[in-house]
Amino acid sequence: MLVLLAIALLLAGPGCDTTPTQTTSTTKNSVANSIAVTVRIDFQGRKENIEKVVTLPAPATVFSALIAALPNEVESTGEGETLFIKSIGQVANEGAGKDNWTYRVNQKLGKTSCGISPLANQDQVEWTLGKYDPAE
Numbered sequence: 001m002l003v004l005l006a007i008a009l010l011l012a013g014p015g016c017d018t019t020p021t022q023t024t025s026t027t028k029n030s031v032a033n034s035i036a037v038t039v040r041i042d043f044q045g046r047k048e049n050i051e052k053v054v055t056l057p058a059p060a061t062v063f064s065a066l067i068a069a070l071p072n073e074v075e076s077t078g079e080g081e082t083l084f085i086k087s088i089g090q091v092a093n094e095g096a097g098k099d100n101w102t103y104r105v106n107q108k109l110g111k112t113s114c115g116i117s118p119l120a121n122q123d124q125v126e127w128t129l130g131k132y133d134p135a136e
Helices: 002-015 020-032 062-069
Strands: 034-042 050-057 074-077 084-088 100-105 124-130
Touching: 034 062, 050 062, 062 074, 062 084, 062 100, 062 124, 084 100
Parallel strands: 034 124
Antiparallel strands: 034 050, 074 084, 100 124
């Protein structure tokens, strides 16, 4: 019985090591695996525009940046490729031919769902309420 206890303590010993070097390494990895993104939301005069810099774990998407910038103020349906934004900040899409939410990353119009559109460090995301123009 004593031998089993000694073996258990030997096996558990290394797993309990909490030296500052390990903690620092974990912190550095967390920082290295995150990105900073600027999110702008243009309400076209319906309410005050918003601009925030958010830090996200990588990999990040346009949708995850939007949620980080406005937690609890985004209504959506679906996920991934089928994710669709219904409203931002209680301002809803108006339907076909009217004003709806679109996004740009670094001034380029998004061509895929915001749920799968990837972001990199220092990207600029802008959400605008307006008419969709696929020719942009």
